[in-house]
Amino acid sequence: MSYQGATGEMSAIWRPRTEVPPLVRPTSSVRFVAPGSVTGGQFGLFHWEMQPHAGGPAAHFHRTFSESFYVLEGKIRLFNGREWVEGTTGDFIHVPAGGIHAFGNESDDGAAMLILFAPGVARERSFQELAEIGTSGRELTAEEWTELYARHDQFMV
8 A cells, every 4th residue: 555645644643652551461461552453454563561481372373464573672582483592672583474483481581572463454352362261261172272263363383
């Protein structure tokens, strides 16, 4: 999508931090800084904070969107489909659609990163559902996990 006008337009979107409450989980929190609903579906941008030893999702891939991770602080283990690498402040990894990846915090300190995905699919619902399951203590069967992940274009490896 490109702009074809000659004079520009007043279309910027301002979202102060106070208007983006975090979704808090026991080991992490996420702010949906710029979900696809805000960016016209062009991309999504989330701010992810992890407690020490928070772990993270196992290796997986997405069919319909890419994901990029930019480490803001701390040490985040990133799986690039071949090996685990230790990402520190300023490190970046881009995972195209279909690329196997995973991440987690195994360190004794907290960590934070930005997650950018494109196009801007509604990823926030996936994180909300996972938080609801964790909070409720509900146990899912293997089939229920597979269905939940597939509904959100996440396929475990």
